[in-house]
Amino acid sequence: MKPLxxxxxxxxxxxLAERVDAERRGRPFLLYLDHHRHQRxxxxxxxxxxxxxxxxxxxxxxxxxxxxxxxxxxxxxxxGSAWTLVDDGLSRNGSFVNGRRVHGRRRLDDGDSITxxxxxxxxxxxxxxxRTTATTxxxxxxxxxxxxxxxxxALCRPTxxxxxxxxxxxxxxxxxxxxxxxxxxxxxxxxxxLFDVPDLARNRKRSELVRRAFERGAVSP
Numbered sequence: 241m242k243p244l245x246x247x248x249x250x251x252x253x254x255x256l257a258e259r260v261d262a263e264r265r266g267r268p269f270l271l272y273l274d275h276h277r278h279q280r281x282x283x284x285x286x287x288x289x290x291x292x293x294x295x296x297x298x299x300x301x302x303x304x305x306x307x308x309x310x311x312x313x314x315x316x317x318x319x320g321s322a323w324t325l326v327d328d329g330l331s332r333n334g335s336f337v338n339g340r341r342v343h344g345r346r347r348l349d350d351g352d353s354i355t356x357x358x359x360x361x362x363x364x365x366x367x368x369x370x371r372t373t374a375t376t377x378x379x380x381x382x383x384x385x386x387x388x389x390x391x392x393x394a395l396c397r398p399t400x401x402x403x404x405x406x407x408x409x410x411x412x413x414x415x416x417x418x419x420x421x422x423x424x425x426x427x428x429x430x431x432x433x434l435f436d437v438p439d440l441a442r443n444r445k446r447s448e449l450v451r452r453a454f455e456r457g458a459v460s461p
Contacts, residue, residue, distance in 0.1 A: 242351025308357030381458035
């Protein structure tokens with residue numbers, strides 16, 4: 241499997257979990273970030289045999305923030321079991337697959353990078369093989385005690401279970417694990433050091449710990 245471009249590797253834990261779920265379903269999909277750097281996943285496993293890409297709202301893949309994208313830019317079209325990118329002159333600035341301009345039709349393979357305007361989209365077709373956990377984690381996790389692992393899991397659980405990127409408070413962790421708040425604070429200080437979390441505002445520091453823990457494989461989606 242081709243590795244994902246670096247720009248797509250570092251998103252929120254909830255978004256990474258969503259991506260893993262999409263990979264496990266085994267259906268091809270498009271993966272990209274919008275102008276707010278929020279992850280977008282377009283499932284290509286439905287009944288549609290063609291999806292349009294462009295800036296206008298009528299397009300199936302609407303990139304209205306990208307002024308370099310034409311109103312009607314390109315088309316994703318299914319041919320048998322394969323997906324292709326078609327750009328037959330609709331776009332002003334062209335479409336590119338892995339850096340090469342498409343003239344007419346180009347068959348897509350798993351991991352191919354599609355550039356339209358300034359937007360990068362990746363075609364993913366892993367057939368249930370999960371690549372995200374292998375490509376987003378940098379290094380190995382530090383050695384944690386069982387108690388530290390339980391605190392870390394409790395800290396991360398709201399982020400994994402809910403749609404919003406939130407983390408558990410010390411009081412919530414203490415209640416879940418039947419610990420004192422002071423004990424949780426002690427474990428949190430140790431975890432900040434183990435994951436080399438810089439000195440940030442409190443909520444940002446906790447969120448950064450969650451992100452680093454996931455990247456290094458200390459927790460999983």
